[in-house]
Amino acid sequence: MLSWMAWTWPTAALFIGIFSAIGLLAFIEVRKPGGAERKGVLGLTTTRGDRLFIALLGSTYIFLAWLGFTDAQLWTPLGLALCWGTFCFWKV
Incomplete structure (x- = not known):
């Protein structure tokens, strides 16, 4: 049924x-x-929804930049994205 996309556990x-x-x-x-x-x-x-959108958009850019500039594992951008999301809900 979902064979049109390569679904993985991370996805x-x-x-x-x-x-x-x-x-x-x-x-x-x-x-x-x-x-x-x-x-x-x-x-x-901003409202809570706006802050969620800003956090998700910023996290996407963090991961894309990481993938574009390095071949290292994705644990570091995950930590950066979590910090960015916390910052967005706390200060934005």
């Missing part, structure tokens, strides 16, 4: 993680509506 984990984050944000939005808008260090007024 499945990525999609499960993204959809879980979206589900968690939806759950939080139902419990505490309003999106928790705030103005962060980048000068943007």
